[in-house]
Amino acid sequence: MSKNQNIIYRRILLKISGEIFKGENEFGINISSLQKIASEIISIVNLGIQVGLVIGSGNLFRGTHLYELGLNRVVSDHIGILSTIINSLAMKDIISSDSCIKTCLMSAVPLNGICETYNHERAMHLLSKNVILIFAAGTGNPFFTTDSAACLRGIETKSDIILKGTKVNGIYSADPKKNSGAILYKTLTYKDVIEKELKVMDLSAFTLARDHLLPIRVFNINNTGSLYRIIMGYNEGTMITA
Ligand code: UDP
Numbered sequence: 637m638s639k640n641q642n643i644i645y646r647r648i649l650l651k652i653s654g655e656i657f658k659g660e661n662e663f664g665i666n667i668s669s670l671q672k673i674a675s676e677i678i679s680i681v682n683l684g685i686q687v688g689l690v691i692g693s694g695n696l697f698r699g700t701h702l703y704e705l706g707l708n709r710v711v712s713d714h715i716g717i718l719s720t721i722i723n724s725l726a727m728k729d730i731i732s733s734d735s736c737i738k739t740c741l742m743s744a745v746p747l748n749g750i751c752e753t754y755n756h757e758r759a760m761h762l763l764s765k766n767v768i769l770i771f772a773a774g775t776g777n778p779f780f781t782t783d784s785a786a787c788l789r790g791i792e793t794k795s796d797i798i799l800k801g802t803k804v805n806g807i808y809s810a811d812p813k814k815n816s817g818a819i820l821y822k823t824l825t826y827k828d829v830i831e832k833e834l835k836v837m838d839l840s841a842f843t844l845a846r847d848h849l850l851p852i853r854v855f856n857i858n859n860t861g862s863l864y865r866i867i868m869g870y871n872e873g874t875m876i877t878a
Pocket of ligand 1: 652654655691693694695697698699700712714715716717720774775776778779780782785
């Protein structure tokens with residue numbers, strides 16, 4: 637495995653929004669989108685980077701949406717949680733098709749016969765062996781999001797940074813689709829995000845990262861090579877620190 641002196645992170649927690657998984661489709665899983673993301677991840681694992689992965693489920697079901705449609709909120713979130721497991725299983729399968737890469741899927745809720753249950757000690761051990769760890773089922777509790785799970789697992793695994801892979805290039809001063817004058821911030825502090833009320837992630841996830849001084853970078857994971865460039869120290873997307 638080749639090491640490069642320009643690599644600036646040792647261990648990362650990559651959060652991927654479910655929206656990325658549907659590609660051009662309205663709903664569900666687009667296999668070519670998954671293959672593209674998998675090759676981006678494999679490119680950095682081959683550099684020796686340890687990768688933890690948390691995947692959302694906006695391409696399938698989100699609890700808040702089902703609740704609005706009339707389902708009980710807790711049941712709605714359980715459906716969201718199960719949807720993150722579906723995405724994680726698909727991602728694991730795609731990454732595992734590269735026989736040189738080892739992966740492990742750990743769910744916050746037990747799913748005997750399908751995947752392992754989250755275990756901190758084992759997760760740390762596998763990460764140190766360069767196994768890609770996919771943390772599924774969010775925090776395992778309703779009323780949370782996968783952003784909270786990403787921050788939680790990022791802190792637990794002593795990751796250097798949360799990389800939030802989205803469909804947009806970073807954090808803007810306004811919605812760039814509605815406001816042509818919107819500017820893309822290159823750097824922000826945690827305080828800036830709170831004061832400007834910028835939408836980075838939900839507040840409980842964000843304050844968890846802030847309280848543990850875990851840097852967050854929001855970037856467009858659909859830009860080919862973006863993950864690699866970030867690992868090599870390029871200022872791509874928006875960086876949030878103290
Ligand atoms: N969810 C939950 N608890 C968690 C993580 C996720 O209840 O700890 C549910 C929640 O319903 C959420 C859905 O799973 O809407 C999918 O997660 P998220 O909305 O974060 O997905 P993303 O927007 O990143 O695709």
